[in-house]
Amino acid sequence: MMKPTLLILAAGMASRYGSMKQVDGFGPSGETIIDYSIYDAIKAGFGKVGFIIREEFAESFKAIFEPKLNGVVETDYIFQSYDLTPFGINKEIERSKPWGTGHAVLCARNQVHEPFCVINADDYYGYDAFEKMAKFLTSEAADDKYSxxxxxxxxTLSDYGSVSRGVCNVKDGFMTEINERTEVYFKGDGVVYKENGEEHELTTDTRVSMNFWGFTPAVFAQSEPIFKRFVEQNENNPKAEFFIPLIADELIKTGQASFKVIPTSSKWFGVTYKEDKPIVQKSISKLVEEGVYPQNLW
Structure with missing residues (x-):
């Protein structure tokens, strides 16, 4: 049986963090958040790790991860750039940031030939999520069935203010649509989101996407025309980003693929601002104290 691949989205600019948070140390032995994702993925049965990065990050990433992972798991490096000619788009469009997570996935089309999942570099997902995704990718995934x-x-919420979340509408275990809610926060014992100045309640077990997706390589051919159309529509908008949910929404609406929503009880945490660092360090220290992870992962 072919083992699935883990793709890690790490080409972002980290402008709000102020430095390369993808390789910042958070664990007791200087582990990055990526280290914990890779550790859980290997334990769950993934056979390869692909880092989607900008080419200028390559030496930094290799210096940090190769000494740890050499002989432990196969690694690969996928470069996300501004060059659109590989997609048959012969235009130079000025950009200050990459084209987004959906484009990042497309950049892997010549290097990934097995079922795979995609995660963010700066998010902690928990072992339960990797275990369930590995099971899906090895036993259920198909070219018209993703997750x-x-x-x-x-x-997934913060005690320190509102956050944006992709709220999933789910029917019979499958996503019917995903809506980005930009102001979601705790209110008393409940959860609300604000839209046009009005608060709307959400049940505390509402499912949200934290950018942890499962695909087969068929998604590359399915999403490339969607990306080309997006570029045509947004070539004069330098801030427009082609996100994975745009792909999912299109594939669902056109009937090309369904998306199974796999529930997890794992607690998510992530880092956006420098101020998040001590909170994440404390969360990881607690997991180490509880025996979830060793003091030194590698």
Whole structure:
């Protein structure tokens, strides 16, 4: 049986963090958040790790991860650039940031030939999520059946203010649509989101996407025309980004693929700002104290 591949989205600019948070140390032995994802993925049965990065990050990533992972798991490096000619788009479009997560996945089309999942570099997902995704990719995934890990919304919110979340509408275990809610927060014992100045309640077990998706390589051919159309529509908008949910929404609406929402009880946490670092360090220290992870992962 072919082992699935883990793709890690790490080409972002980290502008709000102020430095390369993808390789910042958070664990007791200087582990990055990526280290914990890779550790859980290997334990769950993934056979390869692909880092989607900008080419200028390559030496930094290799210096940090190769000494740890050499002989442990196969690694690969996929470069996300501004060059659109590989997609048959012969235009130079000025950009200050990459084209987004959906484009990042497309950049892997010549290097990934097995079922795979996609995660963010700066998010902690928990072993339960990797175990369930590995099971899906090895036993259920098909060219018209993909998946995403659905986190319980109350396990993803901050005690320090509102956040944006992709709220999933789910029917019979499959996503019917995903809506970006830009102001989601705790209110008393419940959860609300604000839209046009009005608060709307969400149940605490509402499922949200934290960008943990499962695909087969068929998604590359399915999503390339969607990306080309997006570029045509947004060539004069330098901030427009082609996100994975745009692909999912199109494939669902056109009937090309369904997306199973795999529920997880894992608690998610991530880092956006420098101020998040001590909170993440504390969360990881607690997991180490509880015996979830060793003091030194590698």
């Amino acid at each position: 995403l890990i659905g986190y319980q919304i109350s396990n």
